[in-house]
Amino acid sequence: MALMITDECINCDVCEPECPNHAISQGVEIYEINPDLCTECVGHFNEPQCQQVCPVDCIPLDPEREESRETLMQRYEIIVARG
Incomplete structure (x- = not known):
């Protein structure tokens, strides 16, 4: 799954x-999260850094x-390949 930011956001x-x-x-x-770029930090970290x-x-x-972890990893690989 991609992440989302709810209206409880305080713009910190x-x-x-x-x-x-x-x-x-x-x-x-x-703040908003572009779901086409969000990988829940798969490929970078063990946990989504924004949530932390x-x-x-x-x-x-x-x-x-x-979305499965595999789908998130595929998205990560595409993003990294683009540079």
Whole structure:
């Protein structure tokens, strides 16, 4: 699954620099995660780094983007290949 940021986000700015895939960006009101770039840090870390640093725990799995670890690894490989 890709991750998502809920409206509990307080715009604290700590998640964006932690994302190794640059999937997190400032949206109109809160930060957003591009699901096409999110690998839940598969390929980089054992756990999603944004979830680790979020002070309000507003970054759950996106229930509309169920993906296997293999799919996330394939996405990671594509992102890395692009440079």
